[in-house]
Amino acid sequence: MSDTSVYTRKLPRHVAIIMDGNGRWARKRGLPRFAGHKAGMDSVRAVVKVCLSQGIECLTLFAFSSENWRRPVEEVGLLMNLFMAALDMEVRKLHKHGVRLRIIGERSAFAPELQQRIAAAEQLTVDNTALTLIIAANYGGRWDITQATRQLSAEVARGDLQADAITQELIESRLSLSGMPEPDFFIRTGGEQRISNFLLWQLAYTELYFTDLLWPEFDDAAFAEALKSFATRQRRFGRTGEQVEKMLDA
Numbered sequence: 214m215s216d217t218s219v220y221t222r223k224l225p226r227h228v229a230i231i232m233d234g235n236g237r238w239a240r241k242r243g244l245p246r247f248a249g250h251k252a253g254m255d256s257v258r259a260v261v262k263v264c265l266s267q268g269i270e271c272l273t274l275f276a277f278s279s280e281n282w283r284r285p286v287e288e289v290g291l292l293m294n295l296f297m298a299a300l301d302m303e304v305r306k307l308h309k310h311g312v313r314l315r316i317i318g319e320r321s322a323f324a325p326e327l328q329q330r331i332a333a334a335e336q337l338t339v340d341n342t343a344l345t346l347i348i349a350a351n352y353g354g355r356w357d358i359t360q361a362t363r364q365l366s367a368e369v370a371r372g373d374l375q376a377d378a379i380t381q382e383l384i385e386s387r388l389s390l391s392g393m394p395e396p397d398f399f400i401r402t403g404g405e406q407r408i409s410n411f412l413l414w415q416l417a418y419t420e421l422y423f424t425d426l427l428w429p430e431f432d433d434a435a436f437a438e439a440l441k442s443f444a445t446r447q448r449r450f451g452r453t454g455e456q457v458e459k460m461l462d463a
Protein backbone atom coordinates (compact mmCIF):
# COMPACT_ATOMS: atom_id res chain seq x y z
CA MET A 214 0.00 0.00 0.00
CA SER A 215 2.13 2.89 -1.22
CA ASP A 216 -0.71 5.38 -1.68
CA THR A 217 -0.68 7.26 1.63
CA SER A 218 -3.93 9.07 0.82
CA VAL A 219 -5.89 6.09 2.19
CA TYR A 220 -4.56 7.00 5.66
CA THR A 221 -5.33 10.69 5.53
CA ARG A 222 -8.59 10.94 3.69
CA LYS A 223 -11.01 13.15 5.60
CA LEU A 224 -13.97 12.24 3.44
CA PRO A 225 -14.82 8.64 2.52
CA ARG A 226 -14.82 7.67 -1.15
CA HIS A 227 -17.42 4.97 -0.67
CA VAL A 228 -20.10 4.92 2.03
CA ALA A 229 -22.13 1.74 2.66
CA ILE A 230 -25.30 1.97 4.74
CA ILE A 231 -27.63 -0.52 6.41
CA MET A 232 -30.87 1.45 6.51
CA ASP A 233 -32.51 -0.12 9.56
CA GLY A 234 -35.34 0.88 11.89
CA ASN A 235 -38.19 1.70 9.50
CA GLY A 236 -40.60 -0.69 11.19
CA ARG A 237 -39.88 0.62 14.69
CA TRP A 238 -40.21 4.20 13.47
CA ALA A 239 -43.72 3.43 12.19
CA ARG A 240 -44.70 1.46 15.27
CA LYS A 241 -43.73 4.33 17.54
CA ARG A 242 -46.30 6.40 15.66
CA GLY A 243 -49.01 3.77 15.59
CA LEU A 244 -48.58 3.40 11.82
CA PRO A 245 -48.22 0.23 9.70
CA ARG A 246 -44.60 -0.87 9.08
CA PHE A 247 -44.91 0.13 5.45
CA ALA A 248 -45.31 3.80 6.46
CA GLY A 249 -41.77 3.54 7.85
CA HIS A 250 -40.38 2.17 4.60
CA LYS A 251 -42.04 5.03 2.74
CA ALA A 252 -40.71 7.62 5.17
CA GLY A 253 -37.24 6.11 4.75
CA MET A 254 -37.22 7.31 1.14
CA ASP A 255 -36.73 10.89 2.38
CA SER A 256 -33.57 9.79 4.17
CA VAL A 257 -32.34 8.15 0.96
CA ARG A 258 -32.85 11.44 -0.89
CA ALA A 259 -31.05 13.35 1.87
CA VAL A 260 -27.93 11.14 1.87
CA VAL A 261 -27.76 11.09 -1.94
CA LYS A 262 -27.87 14.90 -1.92
CA VAL A 263 -25.04 15.12 0.63
CA CYS A 264 -22.91 12.65 -1.35
CA LEU A 265 -23.41 14.76 -4.49
CA SER A 266 -22.60 18.04 -2.76
CA GLN A 267 -19.54 16.61 -0.97
CA GLY A 268 -18.18 14.74 -3.95
CA ILE A 269 -18.40 11.28 -2.36
CA GLU A 270 -17.88 8.87 -5.26
CA CYS A 271 -19.91 5.90 -4.25
CA LEU A 272 -22.91 5.15 -2.01
CA THR A 273 -24.16 1.61 -1.39
CA LEU A 274 -27.54 1.19 0.32
CA PHE A 275 -28.84 -2.10 1.71
CA ALA A 276 -32.50 -2.09 0.63
CA PHE A 277 -33.49 -5.76 0.88
CA SER A 278 -31.45 -8.66 2.17
CA SER A 279 -31.56 -12.26 1.00
CA GLU A 280 -33.04 -13.00 4.44
CA ASN A 281 -35.83 -10.41 4.17
CA TRP A 282 -37.93 -12.90 2.13
CA ARG A 283 -38.68 -14.41 5.55
CA ARG A 284 -40.92 -11.45 6.36
CA PRO A 285 -44.71 -11.61 6.04
CA VAL A 286 -45.66 -11.93 2.40
CA GLU A 287 -47.64 -8.64 2.48
CA GLU A 288 -44.59 -6.69 3.66
CA VAL A 289 -42.39 -8.27 0.99
CA GLY A 290 -44.98 -7.38 -1.65
CA LEU A 291 -45.21 -3.78 -0.46
CA LEU A 292 -41.42 -3.46 -0.44
CA MET A 293 -41.25 -4.73 -4.03
CA ASN A 294 -43.93 -2.20 -5.06
CA LEU A 295 -42.02 0.58 -3.34
CA PHE A 296 -38.83 -0.45 -5.14
CA MET A 297 -40.65 -0.42 -8.46
CA ALA A 298 -42.28 2.97 -7.76
CA ALA A 299 -38.93 4.43 -6.68
CA LEU A 300 -37.33 3.27 -9.92
CA ASP A 301 -40.15 4.91 -11.87
CA MET A 302 -40.14 8.18 -9.99
CA GLU A 303 -36.54 8.79 -9.05
CA VAL A 304 -34.41 7.54 -11.93
CA ARG A 305 -34.99 10.55 -14.16
CA LYS A 306 -34.02 12.91 -11.35
CA LEU A 307 -30.94 10.88 -10.51
CA HIS A 308 -29.96 10.86 -14.15
CA LYS A 309 -30.34 14.64 -14.32
CA HIS A 310 -27.92 14.96 -11.43
CA GLY A 311 -25.35 12.71 -13.06
CA VAL A 312 -25.93 9.70 -10.81
CA ARG A 313 -25.07 6.26 -12.08
CA LEU A 314 -27.38 3.58 -10.71
CA ARG A 315 -26.30 0.00 -10.09
CA ILE A 316 -28.25 -2.81 -8.46
CA ILE A 317 -26.38 -5.65 -6.78
CA GLY A 318 -27.92 -8.90 -5.57
CA GLU A 319 -29.62 -11.94 -7.02
CA ARG A 320 -32.07 -10.27 -9.33
CA SER A 321 -33.44 -13.43 -10.92
CA ALA A 322 -35.75 -13.73 -7.90
CA PHE A 323 -37.55 -10.51 -8.85
CA ALA A 324 -40.61 -10.25 -11.09
CA PRO A 325 -39.63 -9.97 -14.78
CA GLU A 326 -41.10 -6.46 -14.95
CA LEU A 327 -38.93 -5.30 -12.05
CA GLN A 328 -35.86 -6.92 -13.62
CA GLN A 329 -36.57 -5.03 -16.84
CA ARG A 330 -36.87 -1.70 -15.04
CA ILE A 331 -33.63 -2.34 -13.18
CA ALA A 332 -31.81 -3.06 -16.44
CA ALA A 333 -33.32 0.03 -18.08
CA ALA A 334 -32.29 2.30 -15.18
CA GLU A 335 -28.74 0.94 -15.24
CA GLN A 336 -28.57 1.37 -18.99
CA LEU A 337 -29.88 4.95 -18.91
CA THR A 338 -27.35 6.09 -16.29
CA VAL A 339 -24.34 3.99 -17.29
CA ASP A 340 -22.18 6.94 -18.39
CA ASN A 341 -22.88 9.19 -15.39
CA THR A 342 -19.94 10.05 -13.15
CA ALA A 343 -21.09 12.44 -10.39
CA LEU A 344 -21.97 9.61 -7.99
CA THR A 345 -22.43 5.86 -8.27
CA LEU A 346 -25.50 4.83 -6.28
CA ILE A 347 -25.56 1.11 -5.61
CA ILE A 348 -28.72 -0.49 -4.31
CA ALA A 349 -28.25 -3.90 -2.69
CA ALA A 350 -31.50 -5.76 -3.32
CA ASN A 351 -31.91 -9.46 -2.58
CA TYR A 352 -28.28 -9.17 -1.61
CA GLY A 353 -26.34 -11.27 0.87
CA GLY A 354 -22.60 -11.22 1.51
CA ARG A 355 -22.50 -15.02 1.51
CA TRP A 356 -24.40 -15.15 -1.77
CA ASP A 357 -21.87 -12.72 -3.26
CA ILE A 358 -18.86 -14.83 -2.28
CA THR A 359 -20.66 -17.97 -3.43
CA GLN A 360 -21.46 -16.58 -6.88
CA ALA A 361 -17.86 -15.40 -7.30
CA THR A 362 -16.62 -18.86 -6.32
CA ARG A 363 -18.97 -20.44 -8.82
CA GLN A 364 -17.69 -18.21 -11.63
CA LEU A 365 -14.06 -19.01 -10.86
CA SER A 366 -14.75 -22.73 -10.48
CA ALA A 367 -16.38 -22.80 -13.90
CA GLU A 368 -13.28 -21.16 -15.40
CA VAL A 369 -11.06 -23.76 -13.73
CA ALA A 370 -13.31 -26.59 -14.93
CA ARG A 371 -13.13 -25.25 -18.50
CA GLY A 372 -9.36 -25.13 -18.24
CA ASP A 373 -9.27 -21.33 -18.64
CA LEU A 374 -7.83 -20.78 -15.15
CA GLN A 375 -5.26 -22.55 -12.98
CA ALA A 376 -6.40 -23.07 -9.37
CA ASP A 377 -3.18 -21.59 -8.02
CA ALA A 378 -3.73 -18.42 -10.09
CA ILE A 379 -6.68 -17.55 -7.84
CA THR A 380 -5.66 -14.50 -5.84
CA GLN A 381 -7.55 -12.10 -3.58
CA GLU A 382 -7.63 -9.60 -6.43
CA LEU A 383 -9.15 -12.18 -8.78
CA ILE A 384 -11.86 -13.08 -6.27
CA GLU A 385 -12.55 -9.38 -5.78
CA SER A 386 -12.92 -8.91 -9.52
CA ARG A 387 -15.83 -11.38 -9.53
CA LEU A 388 -17.64 -9.87 -6.53
CA SER A 389 -20.60 -7.54 -6.97
CA LEU A 390 -18.68 -4.34 -6.18
CA SER A 391 -15.84 -5.02 -8.61
CA GLY A 392 -14.42 -1.86 -10.11
CA MET A 393 -15.65 0.31 -7.21
CA PRO A 394 -13.37 1.72 -4.53
CA GLU A 395 -13.60 -0.37 -1.34
CA PRO A 396 -16.24 0.92 1.08
CA ASP A 397 -14.21 2.97 3.57
CA PHE A 398 -17.14 3.99 5.76
CA PHE A 399 -20.04 1.85 6.99
CA ILE A 400 -23.12 3.21 8.75
CA ARG A 401 -25.93 1.25 10.39
CA THR A 402 -28.96 3.04 11.80
CA GLY A 403 -31.57 1.55 14.13
CA GLY A 404 -29.33 0.70 17.09
CA GLU A 405 -28.39 -2.86 16.11
CA GLN A 406 -24.66 -3.56 16.01
CA ARG A 407 -24.35 -6.32 13.44
CA ILE A 408 -23.56 -6.77 9.77
CA SER A 409 -26.65 -8.90 8.90
CA ASN A 410 -24.94 -10.58 5.93
CA PHE A 411 -24.19 -7.27 4.14
CA LEU A 412 -20.83 -6.83 2.39
CA LEU A 413 -18.77 -9.47 4.18
CA TRP A 414 -15.60 -9.53 2.09
CA GLN A 415 -15.59 -5.81 1.31
CA LEU A 416 -15.98 -4.58 4.92
CA ALA A 417 -12.72 -6.20 6.05
CA TYR A 418 -11.04 -2.84 6.78
CA THR A 419 -13.98 -0.46 6.70
CA GLU A 420 -14.56 2.09 9.47
CA LEU A 421 -17.80 1.17 11.27
CA TYR A 422 -20.37 3.63 12.63
CA PHE A 423 -23.54 2.71 14.51
CA THR A 424 -26.30 5.10 15.49
CA ASP A 425 -29.53 4.61 17.46
CA LEU A 426 -31.37 6.93 15.09
CA LEU A 427 -34.02 5.06 13.12
CA TRP A 428 -33.55 5.25 9.35
CA PRO A 429 -36.43 7.72 8.69
CA GLU A 430 -34.81 10.00 11.31
CA PHE A 431 -31.43 9.94 9.62
CA ASP A 432 -31.21 13.31 7.85
CA ASP A 433 -28.41 15.39 6.37
CA ALA A 434 -27.38 16.65 9.82
CA ALA A 435 -27.09 13.07 11.09
CA PHE A 436 -25.03 12.15 8.03
CA ALA A 437 -22.78 15.17 8.58
CA GLU A 438 -22.26 14.00 12.16
CA ALA A 439 -21.28 10.53 10.95
CA LEU A 440 -18.86 11.98 8.40
CA LYS A 441 -17.29 14.05 11.18
CA SER A 442 -16.61 10.83 13.07
CA PHE A 443 -14.94 9.32 9.98
CA ALA A 444 -12.67 12.36 9.65
CA THR A 445 -11.26 11.84 13.17
CA ARG A 446 -10.24 8.22 12.65
CA GLN A 447 -6.72 7.05 12.13
CA ARG A 448 -6.75 4.19 9.63
CA ARG A 449 -3.79 1.91 10.26
CA PHE A 450 -4.27 -1.18 8.07
CA GLY A 451 -2.21 -3.30 10.47
CA ARG A 452 0.58 -0.76 11.02
CA THR A 453 1.26 1.05 14.29
CA GLY A 454 0.02 4.58 14.88
CA GLU A 455 3.64 5.78 15.01
CA GLN A 456 4.39 4.25 11.63
CA VAL A 457 1.37 5.93 10.10
CA GLU A 458 2.32 9.33 11.52
CA LYS A 459 5.87 8.96 10.21
CA MET A 460 4.63 8.00 6.74
CA LEU A 461 2.41 11.06 6.68
CA ASP A 462 5.24 13.36 7.84
CA ALA A 463 7.54 12.08 5.10
Ligand code: IPE
Pocket residue numbers: 232233234235236237238276277278281292403
Ligand atom coordinates in the same frame (compact mmCIF):
# COMPACT_ATOMS: atom_id res chain seq x y z
C1 IPE B 1 -35.08 -1.75 7.43
O1 IPE B 1 -36.04 -1.47 8.38
C2 IPE B 1 -35.67 -1.90 6.04
C3 IPE B 1 -35.66 -3.30 5.54
C4 IPE B 1 -35.11 -4.32 6.11
C5 IPE B 1 -36.32 -3.51 4.27
P1 IPE B 1 -36.80 -2.63 9.15
O2 IPE B 1 -38.02 -2.98 8.41
O3 IPE B 1 -35.87 -3.77 9.41
O4 IPE B 1 -37.16 -1.90 10.51
P2 IPE B 1 -37.15 -2.52 11.96
O5 IPE B 1 -35.78 -3.07 12.20
O6 IPE B 1 -38.20 -3.57 12.00
O7 IPE B 1 -37.45 -1.36 12.84
Ligand code: IPE
Pocket residue numbers: 231232233234275276277278281405407409
Ligand atom coordinates in the same frame (compact mmCIF):
# COMPACT_ATOMS: atom_id res chain seq x y z
C1 IPE C 1 -30.81 -5.53 7.38
O1 IPE C 1 -31.87 -5.17 8.21
C2 IPE C 1 -31.24 -5.51 5.96
C3 IPE C 1 -31.66 -4.21 5.42
C4 IPE C 1 -31.59 -3.05 6.01
C5 IPE C 1 -32.13 -4.26 4.07
P1 IPE C 1 -32.73 -6.27 8.99
O2 IPE C 1 -33.68 -5.53 9.85
O3 IPE C 1 -33.29 -7.24 8.04
O4 IPE C 1 -31.60 -6.99 9.87
P2 IPE C 1 -31.73 -8.00 11.10
O5 IPE C 1 -32.55 -9.15 10.64
O6 IPE C 1 -32.39 -7.26 12.22
O7 IPE C 1 -30.32 -8.38 11.43
Ligand code: MG
Pocket residue numbers: 233234235403
Ligand atom coordinates in the same frame (compact mmCIF):
# COMPACT_ATOMS: atom_id res chain seq x y z
MG1 MG D 1 -34.62 -4.23 10.96
